[in-house]
Amino acid sequence: MNRQPKLTKRERKALAPKVPVPNGGEHIHCIACGMHLDPQRFVPPGSARMIRCKHGAQFASCTDCVEISQRLIDEHDRSGQNVQSAAAWH
Numbered sequence: 001m002n003r004q005p006k007l008t009k010r011e012r013k014a015l016a017p018k019v020p021v022p023n024g025g026e027h028i029h030c031i032a033c034g035m036h037l038d039p040q041r042f043v044p045p046g047s048a049r050m051i052r053c054k055h056g057a058q059f060a061s062c063t064d065c066v067e068i069s070q071r072l073i074d075e076h077d078r079s080g081q082n083v084q085s086a087a088a089w090h
Helices: 011-014 063-079
Strands: 049-051 058-062
Touching: 049 063, 058 063
Parallel strands: none
Antiparallel strands: 049 058
């Protein structure tokens, strides 16, 4: 008896249905502290903002962590590595 070949992880992931995001918005976290940021927090005068790196990517940050977030992005710009963001928490 021969075994049926199994799908690779990449093939299983491609076949899996995409999980819809509630309310059509994004699930956003601060890169410095990991706090969940609702899209309403970005509306001026908001308690969150988006910071852009030199490569053009945007990263979310709460207003309390803007200085730390900017240092993380500056390190990302210098090294070319991924942004060392904090673990997400709710």
